[in-house]
Amino acid sequence: MEIYQLVFETAIEINPGAVAVGAALGIVVGVPLGAAIAKLVQKRAERGVKGTARVGRLRAKRAWDA
Numbered sequence: 001m002e003i004y005q006l007v008f009e010t011a012i013e014i015n016p017g018a019v020a021v022g023a024a025l026g027i028v029v030g031v032p033l034g035a036a037i038a039k040l041v042q043k044r045a046e047r048g049v050k051g052t053a054r055v056g057r058l059r060a061k062r063a064w065d066a
Helices: 002-014 016-047 052-065
Strands: none
Touching: none
């Protein structure tokens, strides 16, 4: 998390206008994206949680290997 904060603070120093536009764009894009993800999660929950543990393990392994 500290890395992101450092990048963000550096970006503000370089170009505050671009950061503001980027943040606004992020909110505009992020809200519908969040809603879509929530809908997918809900559908998956309705179907049952079969397979999610396996996916979680694979993701954890990938993150660990990276």
